[in-house]
Amino acid sequence: MKTAVIFGVSGQDGAFLSRLLLEKQYRVIGVCRNTGNAFLNNLDLLNIRHRIELIPSSIGHFDHVKQIVQEYKPDEIYNLAGQSSVSRSFEEPVATFEGISMGTLNLLETVRTLNLPVKLYNAGSGDCFGNIKGQVATEETRFNPASPYGVAKACAFWQVAAYRDAYGIFACTGLLFNHESYLRPAQFVTQKIVKTACRIAHGKCSELILGNIGIERDWGWAPEYVVAMWKMLQQETPDDYIIATGTTISLEDFIRAVFQRLNLDWKKYVTTDHRFLRPSDIATIRANPQKAEDRLGWKAKFTGYDVARMMVEAELNIEGNQLGL
Known part of the structure; x- marks a missing residue:
């Protein structure tokens, strides 16, 4: 062992x-x-x-x-x-x-x-x-x-x-x-989006406020x-x-995927506020994970779109367990 x-x-x-x-x-x-x-x-x-x-x-x-x-x-x-x-x-x-x-x-x-x-x-x-x-x-x-x-x-x-x-x-x-993943703390933007979108879907809130949704990440x-x-x-x-996955999408794409999984139009609920902007932010991040695939035999199966969907499903499952459903 x-x-x-x-x-x-x-x-x-x-x-x-x-x-x-x-x-x-x-x-x-x-x-x-x-x-x-x-x-x-x-x-x-x-x-x-x-x-x-x-x-x-x-x-x-x-x-x-x-x-x-x-x-x-x-x-x-x-x-x-x-x-x-x-x-x-x-x-x-x-x-x-x-x-x-x-x-x-x-x-x-x-x-x-x-x-x-x-x-x-x-x-x-x-x-x-x-x-x-x-x-x-x-x-x-x-x-x-x-x-x-x-x-x-x-x-x-x-x-x-x-x-x-x-x-x-x-x-x-x-x-x-x-x-x-669903284990991310709520202060991370992906988890903030997922948790707030689920609350909106359940009628517990009506707005998601974010900073720059034009950034692109892997x-x-x-x-x-x-x-x-x-x-x-x-x-x-x-x-x-x-x-990395080798696939970059925008935060807006991630938001759209989350709300689509909940059958909601994200544009009705998402607003931006300069208070959530960072002092310095990177517009686009792209990565090439080929070395990991060649030498480790590792390759990501899921992209950002999959992550958005799976995080919503996990959140709904966690909420259901907490409610005893």
């Missing part, structure tokens, strides 16, 4: 990755800041909390990180911790940068000093590329981050690359573009993306990979 330690186990990706690893008969050690009931909802929704060994700790404390790795001697470590909202990073730039960059450095130093035969996955982001003016990003594209979140993720990426080259550590970064299905994370650590040689 392999052992995996997941830092940030309570988030969307941490929950789906835990489920995947449990299915593969791993022993899963989950690290999160708070192990109270309110913070473990994602694990409960997947009905896996009882199968994970939970540790209340923070990736920001080097001694804690080292102690956990030294005690459990995992085969694999997944770094999914840190603030994950681009919009929130503009409000909390210092905390965002420290949480992501220092947390990653703590893990790398732990692996280096303990000299264990462990494989490390680092959660990177398509936001590292930032504003590349609509060109299609590949692993060779120069970073140009346009948010505090993107800057922090770019820093972590280069930390991983530097330690891999200098010390021969098996460490890799997945440059994951937008990936969504939205994928999160449960697929954690498979790519796992596949990266099954390779003989560590490397970095873009993980």
